[in-house]
Amino acid sequence: MQKTSSRLLVLLSLLQARPEWSGDDLAGRLEVTVRTVRRDIDRLRALGYPVATDKGPGGGYRLRPGSQMPPLLFDDEQVIALAVALQSTAHPAIAEDADRALATIRNVLPPRLRQRIDALHVTTVRPPDRGAPPARALDLLTSVSTVSTAIQRREVLRLDYTPYQEAAPQRRRVEPHHLVARRTHWYLLAWDLDRDDWRTFRIDRMTPHTPTGPRFTVRRLPGGDVSTFVTSRFRGSDGTETAWPCQGEIILDLPASEVVPHTSDGIVEPLGPTRCRVITGSWSWTALAAGLGRFDANLHVIGPPTLREACAALARRYTAATTTEPGRPAEPDR
Incomplete structure (x- = not known):
């Protein structure tokens, strides 16, 4: 028979793994009697774990939410996954909190796990935001909480939205669908009742209002997949394709290290110390050529030939911009 302390850890792990267990099932997994299971449950309650008991023939034990945060139990791989996730937090509003949480976890780890986490150190590069100033952590998390509640309750959300720094706030009414994390920002994916279309709103640029509006019936998202839809919309497509509408391949006379920071999600392949191959895309061929x-x-x-044509058209326009007199229309592209 296991020692009581180690048996309690196994029992807690079992309760965290499934919504509910019968006493017989727990006794079988722990290789003890049902009476011993009952005593161990009482010990967990004394330690602050809110274990509920459902009486009757079909009753059992379940770990329910409590009024305070009890100690948690993680296996080795869960600890590693949690540490990497905290190190990878990209949003500047919660980066400091994530660092503090990681330090708290690291301080209580045994040496073997602490060494693994230190060996997996991750540095997240947070690009500067040229838009609105970053929201304070408290304001941002309050907005996230309000939006999440409206999504869960399926209630119309009223909000003031500032699309860019100099713009005046716009009053919007939306049916909130999903909260999405993309790169360094959180977004609300919602059906805009005034635009009669799907829209994405940056959480740090919105001020949600309470109380929320009436309940609504959830609409079907085109394509059915949130990740595909949001990625597609950011790339100028209709929400069903994740690839850029226009994608091309070039060779640049620059080191790959100088190109990577400016290619977003493009592919950069070194071709030597001073050249690289770039595969990237945009919402139009002209935009891709200009980029x-x-x-x-x-x-x-x-290639493809369409990208060559777009580059040639831009070259003609730029040449005309340097030779055409002010007020005189330039020759049309041929």
């Missing part, structure tokens, strides 16, 4: 032109280096278009 590639921001690199101060020679480039060669591999």
Whole structure:
């Protein structure tokens, strides 16, 4: 028979793994009597774990939410996953809290786990935000909580939204669908009742209002997958495709290390110390050609032909911009 202390840890792990256990099932897993299970349950309650008992033939034990945070039990791999997740937190509003949580966890770990976490140190690069100033952690988390509650209750949400820093706030009424984390920001995916279409709203640019509005019937998201829809919308598509509408391949006379920070989710392949291959996309061929032109280096278009044509059209426009007299229309593209 296991010692009482180790048996309690196994019992707690079992209660965390399933919503409910019968006394016979727990006794069988622990290889003890049902009476011993009852005593161990009482010991867990004394330690602060809120274990509920359902009486009757079909009754059992379940771990329910409590009024305070009791000690938690994690296995080795869960600890590693939690540490990596905390290190990977990209939103600046909660980065400090995540660092403090990781330090708290690390301080109570045995040496073997502490060494594994230190060996898996992750540095998350948080790019500067050129939009609105970052929201305070308390304001942001309050908005996240309000939005999450409205999603769960399926209630219309009223909010003031500032699409960019200099804009005036806009009053919007939406049916909240999903809370989405993308790169360094959180977004609300919702059906905009005034625009009669799906929209994404940055949480740190909105001020949700309470009380919320009437309940609504959840609409079907095009394609059915939230990740695909949001990625597609950010790439200028209809919400059903994750690939860029326009994608091309070029060779740049620049080191890959200088190109990677400016290619978002593109692919950069080194071709030597001073050249690289880039595969990237945009919402239009003209936008893609213009974006590639921001690199101060020679480039060669591999394909497709449509990208070459867009580059040629831009070249003609830029040439005309330097030679056409003010007030005189430039020659149209041919």
